[in-house]
Amino acid sequence: MTQSCGFVAIVGRPNVGKSTLMNRILGQKISITSRRPQTTRHQVMGIKTVGEAQFIYVDTPGIHLQTRDRNKAINRFMNQAASQALRDVDCVVFMVDRTRWTDEDQVVLDKLTHVEAPVILAVNKVDWLEDKTTLLPWLESLSARRDFAAILPLSAKDGINVPELEGEVAKRLPEGVHYFPDDQITNKSQRFLAAELVREKVMRQLGDELPYQMTVEIEEFRDEGKVIHISALMLVERHGQKKILIGDKGERIKKIGIEARQEMERAFDAKVMLNLWVKVKRGWSDDDRALKSLGYNLD
Incomplete structure (x- = not known):
């Protein structure tokens, strides 16, 4: 065929x-x-x-x-x-x-x-x-x-x-050989997906409180087979946003971490050790060079 x-x-x-x-x-x-x-x-x-x-x-x-x-x-x-x-x-x-x-x-x-x-x-x-x-x-x-x-x-x-x-x-697919192996489902890496899952949990929990000046950078992704060690840095633009993200006595960041880790374990089919950090990086969302360094590159 x-x-x-x-x-x-x-x-x-x-x-x-x-x-x-x-x-x-x-x-x-x-x-x-x-x-x-x-x-x-x-x-x-x-x-x-x-x-x-x-x-x-x-x-x-x-x-x-x-x-x-x-x-x-x-x-x-x-x-x-x-x-x-x-x-x-x-x-x-x-x-x-x-x-x-x-x-x-x-x-x-x-x-x-x-x-x-x-x-x-x-x-x-x-x-x-x-x-x-x-x-x-x-x-x-x-x-x-x-x-x-x-x-x-x-x-x-x-x-x-x-x-x-x-x-x-x-009906509208042209004839042609397959570009990807038949069992591949995305072009994105596990590292990318890990960052996105952390960001998703933040947006779901703090969508109304935290504006869009928040992104996630994976600083460590170490796969040891049965266990994956991940360190994720959440960048915000103001100290007030950092305070919101951490929450009272660290409760908010803890909840975000639990939900993100559980979803990563399902996605990667492995135990995940997840560490989350928050850092203020002023103006990153309006800085082209900062965006590129954070992985915002046109494919």
């Missing part, structure tokens, strides 16, 4: 469920998720091989308007990472949220104007709709915005219509 293989970019504004969709398709967690917008900061590849077909999904940061409070170097990096993912792809999954259309959805649609690859519109979170009768007219109005290859209402969280979406993508 002839092999097929292709790159599929998952794009949309922040917080529409792109990472949840990719994790659902892969059947395991590759991209971190939280209810906060802009949880995803990097392009993350998820690879799924089914028989002769290899799907290379690219989860992307949410494309957002660059307002005064969202015009730092890190915001520009995230928009560039998402835009770059649209180059040379074989298919695009454009995600929107139920029956809402925002200025940021329009920004994403405008970016797709010059994309020659077929664009599938995925209308997510339809299980949340209180009035299901609004869905059909809404889908019809969306179809007027662009000649989409397909329009699918779905729920990434519950898996509703996700197999149908995969089927639409499969």
